[in-house]
Amino acid sequence: MYAADTTTISQEVGGTGRSREISIGRRFYSQDYVRAKDGRYTWKSPSVLGKWSYGQNFPGVVRGEDLINGINPGFLRLGAFNTAYSADGGTFEGVRTTVFNGVVTVPELGERQAGMFFGTEQEDGSWRGSITWKLWVGPDNLPRRFHAVLRFAPTHGGGGVETMTMNTIYRGWGSPVKITAPPKHLITDDW
Incomplete structure (x- = not known):
């Protein structure tokens, strides 16, 4: 990017x-x-x-394969490795789609300027949790929409679980x- x-x-x-x-x-x-x-x-x-x-x-x-989104190869590999499922995704903005979805639990969740990120090994982060995600892909294999629910749990006990919902729409491919x-x-x- x-x-x-x-x-x-x-x-x-x-x-x-x-x-x-x-x-x-x-x-x-x-x-x-x-x-x-x-x-x-x-x-x-x-x-x-x-x-x-x-x-x-x-x-x-602003870069890194640990960003949680529908166009990051690192997150897509993580999702596919942790049993992703696909089904007919219906039509999104006039395009037939296939929806891929799954749930992955990671030892580290955090935020930086470029967005939310995950870690596959616990570092100095203060949050861990699960990512429930869906990715709608068009017949041209380009992402159209990404939806994720992140559930943050404190790494070092105490405090409750926090939830964040992400919804990203991808448009204008090739423009x-x-x-x-x-x-x-x-x-x-x-x-």
């Missing part, structure tokens, strides 16, 4: 969270906030809405993609 433009929407204690990250090579731009039901922003990064924080990606931050950096006047070093 050379460039990515990702938006994440999440339900947080204080309201709805929204983050957008743009990576181009090792350059990284981000905007994050949590907005309460009454419209107030309870958290912003950077502190001025509409601005972008800037940084440099470390090698391996040119242009990801551009935010304008310079919107970039700040405020994190």
Whole structure:
């Protein structure tokens, strides 16, 4: 992956969270906030809405075969190794699909800039758990949709199980993609 433009929407204690990250090579731009039901922003990064924080990606931050998604060969191998099943997936956005699905339990689950990741050996991570996943693939063998439910359990006892749901849609295969950096006047070093 050379460039990515990702938006994440999440339900947080204080309201709805929204983050957008743009990576181009090792350059990284981000905007994050949590907005309460009454419209107030309870958290912003950077502190001025509409601005972008800037940084440099470390090698391996945006790449790696340990990312949980429907286009990562490492995750696909892990899923296939742990008994994946296939069936008629119906039609998704006008394309007939086959759905592959399975469940895998891993000794490490975590998050980094590029997304959620798994580990096959327990490291210094504080979470382990299961990944229940489905991948819809078109007749051209290209992914169309990926859905996963991650159940996080603390590695060192205590605390309850946390759940996260991922839903990714893949479109525009073969179409040119242009990801551009935010304008310079919107970039700040405020994190």
